[in-house]
Amino acid sequence: MWSNFLSASIFYLIAIVGIIFAILSVTLKNMFHSALALIVMLLGVAVVYIYLDAEFLALVQILIYVGAIMTLVIFAIMLTAEIYNKNIKRHNQQKLISLIIASSMAGFLIFVLSRFKAQAGVSFFEPLTLAMIGKELLTKYVLPFELISIILLAALVGSAAISKKE
Amino acid sequence: MIPLSHYLILSAILFSIGLYGVFTRRSAIGILLSLEIMLNAVNINFVAFAKFMAPQALAGQIFVIFTIGVAAASTVVGLAIIVAIYHNYKTIFVDEIDVMKW
Structure with missing residues (x-):
């Protein structure tokens, strides 16, 4: 308690x-x-x-x-x-309308979600372990796992190529 | 035990804050930081739904791992582009980089 x-x-x-x-x-x-x-x-x-x-x-x-x-x-x-440099403006002129849009979106979502009654989470289950995550990553999700490695490699090479000086 | 809707409300508030940041920031790095806030809000949603709706399935957590990986890749490329833009134009304020607008 x-x-x-x-x-x-x-x-x-x-x-x-x-x-x-x-x-x-x-x-x-x-x-x-x-x-x-x-x-x-x-x-x-x-x-x-x-x-x-x-x-x-x-x-x-x-x-x-x-x-x-x-x-x-x-x-x-x-x-x-x-x-x-303290004199540069860091925000643009759209502060008020952005505040209205963002807060109305937050208000709407909170209004909807606070009426959302989910069933209580199932408490009695085997806790998910790191071994299970690793096993799933290398069996069921092996294709996205390899793809994300390629994406990271491409990002590495690409950022090095973009940001170097001529 | 904290109910599911409170996690979702936390995530909604964080997402709206990130949206405000994307709308108002002038600096491109500030926009990237606000995007990180929005991505984290989405990740909280994934894990919360995975825990409450399908506690035995690992799909939620594994999806979040992929999201973090893609976010890392996008941030790295974005920062490299920002540094390159700074070398060429001496500014990173997105309202001053208007060469493609005529």
């Missing part, structure tokens, strides 16, 4: 922190700060994965998103964006 309450309140705390840092990430003027805020939001999403019994995905999220992608993004920010 008490542990249920504790885990639920920690989930809502993490969700609120993630939402706050997502808002910070899209509104902050300094691009470097907004990348750091996005890192906190990605860690929050990793915690949400743990709540959903997807520990492997949480680790993948931390390794790939926080470890690799955000490092790349911060490198790109330091190479391009003029973060020292």
